[in-house]
Amino acid sequence: MVKLYSIFFVFVSIFSYSQLKGLAFYENLENKLNNFQKNDEKAFVYISPYLNRAKKENNLTKMATGYRNALFFVAAPQNKLRYADSTIYTALKTNDPDLIAIAYLGKGIVYYSTFRNYKAALKEYQTANQYLKNSKDEYLKHKVLYQLGVIKSYLGYNTDAIENFNRCASYFKQQIENDFNPNALFNNKKGYLNSLHQLAICYASLERKTKVDSIINIGLFVTHQQNDFLLERAYFKKCKGILEFQNENFTTAQMDLGEAMKEISKVDDFAWLSVIYFYMGKNQLIQKNEKKAISYFKKVDSIYQERNFILPELVQNYRFLIDYFKNNNDKAEQIHYLEELIKVDQRINKDFHFLSLKVNKDFDRKSLIDEKNKLENKSKFNQYVGVTFIILFVILLSLYIRHIRNQKDIQRAYDELQVKLLNFEQDTSLNNQPTKSTKNVRSSISPDLLKEILLKLDNFEANNEYLHKNLTLAKLAVKFKTNHHYLSTIINEQKGKNFNQYISELRINYITQQLYSNKKFLSYSTQALADTCGMGSRNSFTSYFYEYNGIKIVDFVRKRKEELGIK
Template sequence: EDDTRAFTNLNLYIKKAKQEKKYAELFQGYRDAVFFSKSRDKKLQYADSCLDAAYKSASDDRISTAYVLKGSVYYAKLKKYKPALDEYLMAYKYAKNTNDLYLKYKISYHLGVVKNYLGYHEEALELFKECVAHFEEQANNKNLHEFKIFNNQKGYLNSIHQMVVCYRNMQDFKKADSLVDIGLLKTFNNKDFLLERSYFLKCKGLSEFNNNKYTSAITYLDQSLGLIKDDFAWMSVDYFYIGKSYLKLDQEDLAIANFKKIDSIFNKHDFILPELRENYEFLINHYKNKKEPEKQLYYTTQLLKADSIISRDFAYLSMKIHREYDTNTLIEEKGRLETANAWGGFLIAGLAITAGILVLILVKRHRKERSTLEKYVLLEEKVRNDNYVRSAVSNTPNPELSDDKKTQITETIKQDLLRKLRVFEDKNHFTQKGLTIQKLAVQFETNSSYLSQVINEQKGMNFNKYLGDLRIRYITRLLFDKNIYLNYTIETLAKECGIASRQNFSDLFFEINGIRPTDFIRNRKKEVDNISLGSVKL
């Protein structure tokens, strides 16, 4: 891996495949390019090209594999979990009918990894258990080619490691320790699985730390660092627990030296795991006790930055993290330190009052932003559901329609109207301007009474609510899928889905989605910007 010498022949292979429009070969060429490229940005660029070739090859298995590949670049190389999850979900969608079980369980593994990092440990554990069962069975299948056996062995070991991570997060240390022993045994004296061995050594070091065996913990964690390659996330965990072990052994200078290494990784990669947030609390307290306000200020600023990264990448998890230094306290402390360093004594009182007002404003804004973010995340989950746009369709009768108001409609007429409504929905005809039930009845060659009754009975709502629901779900999906719509005005978006009034559009959007369109657009833009940080234009 990461051997650019391969490009001497690989570039020729890709060029030839392009010229001959052999998309299966082009897919493989770009797939190999991802593997051999050293640059993370280039890996992402080649992954995009691989995906394009996969689509042109018209093979669902290749498309699914390409999505896994791109997701793996986001996860393994860039540690961007949200976009990684998006890619893995697309891979899952295209692999639903695959006969390639290795691909299927590879996707399950990657979904589990992201779920685990986002805090869904129980869900992730179930996926890893299935992966372990499959990969172990195939690793012992003597009828497979040795390369496939190797891949299944690797899948088995990595799945066991992730199960250990799940159990540790769930505080089930007994099961975690049992699997660590299996992993160490399976990777003993095996040069093919040095990276996997580094993970199990890391886990053994954490186990020793939990059992108050700090010297032993440092030994195992140092061994893990000696084998780990290009995985800065787990390297950070090694350094963190080595530092904590030294603290327990009253060797504070060695502890601080390891905590600083995590800060170096954070500065280089703009990434930190939520459980490592405490690293900065140790550094802040250390320099506070040593009365070095400049360094205290620096690490306070770093902690605020870390909180921002955690909130961005771990929206679900960040709400649950225990914070000895909550964000508001940090803002106050940061303001105090900046004041002490820059101005001296005379202006402190006035600035403290100003800082207090600003803190109140920030607290209020922070609470509002958190509430809006939670609503956005919930809506995002709904929109990812393939049935979101069709959620208006319901078989629940409308309780407001009494038997006295019902008109006898033959089954033939009812089925004809339902068929026409399906076409109406599928073709997005509900975006017509000034549409009324009378106009739609004319288009359907029926009367408004029949149409109204069918909508009430079959959709569970009256015509106006049905029409508004379709329009809002349609425009919400466009905002989510097509970034160009994020730059439209509210008035333009309203017209795009057939709603005449800006206020009516905003109110309907809030009623159906639980969030104002302006807040949805702002949060979606932030997410798109975060995803595009690691992207390179072709």
């Protein structure tokens, strides 16, 4: 009966709104939407009549607004994109640059907040920015400035991002103090709180704990007993939980993170949920609750598998999983998470390369032009000093970036080789199973002779006889009591490589396994390692090691020592 009454009440309300004329109709329905949270589709009881009236009147501005409201309250991610496209399509018909910019900005925000697709979001922000060149809408300009700050923060350009967010926080705070319109007040307050949240994130990345604590306290104070800003309060609780963890207040940290998780999960903000799970896992790990910690770390991985997104700071999540399964002798899981770590690392590197180029090229060009004009107005000496400094800075920055990328490439190569080594340990060794010929061989070699030589090759590999120095095809043929031509043919056709490649690969595989499983080999010189595997020549050994393993011998030894804690 109560439910029936509620439906009747809504119907009567909508009917009464339908009697209103002109802008009052739209304004009344827009005010009603303030009672709903993001992704609450019950709001469509007001959005539908809003859009119907706008379409009937062919009011393009209100149609665009209706579609924009729809994308905010619809829950399904793909439907958000559809409404975003409808907003853009309708806005373009109005030829209003500000309205078009709002539409493109809205789609960019959907890509960012719903999909965490920074590439797609950046493209929409670029388009919005073009339409805002001559705009006088400061609120809209600061929304774009805020979103660019988010991308800079994601890339690790925290100092630049802080400048964006400080400007946004200052602007939105000023508007709160001067504007008493309820809708404008709500939007500006939301902008202010979001800017504070992003400032807390940036300062946390710079390890400015006192500053972070101060910002969190402001955020919690402003959102205290404010039901319209429960989500924003949850973000500050999330930051507080992380800070408490870093300050080793583990019980408080767990409470704050848990409280934040409840609210953030309602809007399915998977990016920050994964951060919360990560820190809850670390919190449990420190308190020796390994199994509970691993369950949280697995949740982080589940989010990545489902959404194909992970924040750079969560890469360590996979290190925890790898170490756990390594310590528990679960090689299958260890290999699985090593492979996932490699994928995650590649995904992040790909994103960073694209975004950093775009942010610097498309949005900082104006700053560079301004800087150039300033330099041109200075004396020739100051120009020379300034340009020299910039060139030196760019060179040093390039060298630093190159070093960082090189280290990441080394880590990736090491991880890939580690997967290969662990798989080798898991699989039944070829040395323990006779080679079965399934390939066609030259008719001049009888099946019996083929079987005999393959068996001898198996024994040759099993007994590590390839480690003997000065081993040649002729010598091995004599040992096998066969024709060197037959032996060469069988190795080529059955092993898929010539004699020298076959022996070199066996030697490199042997020495790599020894370096990975036997600590004493890590103290050997490169020449000693070459001698041990029978190669003799230091240059040939290092060249073959890199060719077969994709990582230099010195880098592999260094990474293995780091992993084992050997200095």
